[in-house]
Amino acid sequence: MPPKTTQASSVTPVNAFQSLYKAYSDNTSDRLKFIDAFLFFLMLSGIVQFAYCILVTNFPYNAFLAGFSSTVGQFVLAASLRSQVNPENKDEFKEVSPERAFADFALGSIVLHFFVYNFLG
Amino acid sequence: MLSILPALLLALSVQASVLTLQSPRLVVTDSTGSQLRSEPLSLSHKVATPVQISGKDTLKVTFQVVDKDGKGVQPHQTFLRFYDEKTNEEGIQPIRVTPGGKAKFDLNLSKPPLSLPPTPNGDPLKVTLLIGSSLYDPLSVELFDLVLPRSQAAPEHPLESTFHPLPEIKHTFRAENKLPPKFISAVAAGVVLAPWAVLLGLWSQVAPKPSRLFSPSILPFILSLGAFEALLFRYWVGLQIGQVLLYGAILTVPTVFAGKQALSSIGNRRLGRK
């Protein structure tokens, strides 16, 4: 009996994950996937910097704050771009065209990078 | 009575005779009264081993002052002097002498006399008997060394220490930030760049085809965004903030125009107007 349960429990999540991925991949436009890849990339590089800060050194701390917050900030900006251009949220952002959303994203990013390089030291 | 005599006999003082001590003795007893030490004192040499008293011990010094005929004399001055050579602290204790010359001095540590000098280091005190009189030659006898329990040092004026060199003070600096080995930092920098592989891999699957990259309505905006990033990078490398704000402000003007043009062009295409 015990082996069976383990088998069942190990299989089910994989299946769930697979089906989830399939649903995502089927229902998401390439444009959104393009953003998602960017988000994923930002997340990874943020995690690596955080790990380096924890495991090796947090000196100079201002550089860590700048590097790490550049990925986090960029992530937030990109995520908001994604939600604004997502057709499913069209009703929510009636007033905001995708172009306007991108203009906001670009402006936000430039300002963010200004602060990042300012703090990078 | 005696007090008038010195004046009368002042002229005779030149031929004043010599005083001496009869049966001088020191006795140390403990609190129960049993004798710890008892020995005669000598006028010619002091007691070899220092006298040590502590706790509730009692030191007793007895003698009789006599002239050369053996008659008891009460001198004007009969003092015990306690002197610490290291600290230059001194205490003078007058001893009561009977008209017959008999003298007795008790030192009880449970009730020490105020004249005892402080002994903060436990150094031995030189005990000297001083006998002075206008009728006789002065007599100074070094009796013995006295070791007392350590006591508090003499009170010092709060500003006394500023009249001597003060202890040096070194500032403790915060520890220098230690840099990890360059190798580790370089590897970590490589790992930070590793997600590029993921990004490029995923984008190769899903990225839209940049077919309009060289379109005259789009390219200027892309280039001006690139210019902004280059400017900010250059700021990090070594520009002053004033320069960045100036160049940024100048760059904003074409960027706004190019952005308007590019985004309206994209918007029009999206809505199928062109």
Added chain:
Amino acid sequence: MFSLRGLLALSLVLISLANAKSSTGNSVLVVVEPTRQGDFSIFFDGLKGQGYDLTFRAPKDEVPPIIEYDEASFAHVVVLASETKNFAKDITPQSLITLLDLKTNIIVALSTKQTPLTSLAPEFSLILPPPGTPLISYFPKRDEPASVIPISPSKHDATNILSKNLAPIWFSGIPQARGNNPLLIPILHAPSQSFASEVDGGSADALVDSAEKGGEGLWAGSQLGVVTGFQTLGGSRITWLGGADVLSDEFARKEVSKGVASGNTQFARDVAAWTFQESLVLRIDKTEHHRLNETEPQELYTTNDQLVYSIYISKYNAKKSTWEPYSGLKDLQLEFTMLDPHVRTSLPSVAGTPGKYSTSFRAPDRHGVFKFVVDYKRKGWTHLHSSTTVPVVPPRHDEYPRFLSAAWPYYAGAISTSVAFFLFSAIWLAGEVREGTKRSAKSSKVE
């Protein structure tokens, strides 16, 4: 021509004679009973020979006033009227204190009699025995009365004030119990065998009784002083003599043993030299500070800067009446202080530059308003104090070290985000975004 030269030379000699030996002035007021003025002629002639202008005044005279229009009339005052009970109304304990505040130096003689000036002694941490009890000593055996005592200076006396190898000094007067006030300078101590006693009426029992009363009942032993100096915080000096006779001709001429002159004449000279600011007089000429390997001072310094501080000190040379650079201080210290001293380090003299003392140290890594403080107080010497305020600031934002290897991953992260943003934007803008086609593609896919 020759006569002019001679005149010039003569006037030079006169000037040098008239030159004050003291660093603060050469006018001396001596308050002494006219009947006793002749008793101190050796002392007075010695002062005149040194170049002092002596003015004599009987204690009851009204003129010359010691203070006029809030200004001290004399640079130094000697009060030898030790037994006088009635002074003119301008000589009071308060006026002597005022004189000290006005930088006047004073020598006061005490006696066994209680006088108005006796009450001044406790203000200087000196406790005097009851009236009528002079210091007496039966040691050593001698012909003189017990109240005339030869005293040899010991190593616990102010060896820097007194000449070396002084012959014993005749003393007659009262002792002073000295408080622990560090401004007191023991010049001459009482012999350890001496004690204060009613000279002819003192009984052995009375001594024991007074001691048993406790506290200050018995004045005896070498902890007492017979001549004690005091230097005020303002730098003026006052010397208390237990008796005026220590300056007298009689004691100066009296031999301590066959053929050996007493030390009184030289002792009087030494005491006057110290009290009148001839000896042990120092001053600070200038101080300077700068960063290591620089020469000019900065308005402010940065934390961790290596700082150099120098001070130039001169000592008064009474023989030449000039100030000379002095490198003889061995225990000068510098403090770098913000509320508390953060650094205290010795300030050694610089070989090759007379009078210069210099040290170098690293500024603390604390920012704030700091002071370079030199506060040199040693018994007998002029107190030196110098305080220079300098702000210490943290490094400016662009003075920190940059491009540290430890931060490489963070630099990589920031640049990587920038580049990725640019690529993302470029592809986003350049990519085909026709809503219609997308929709249809998507819907066809789904269907």
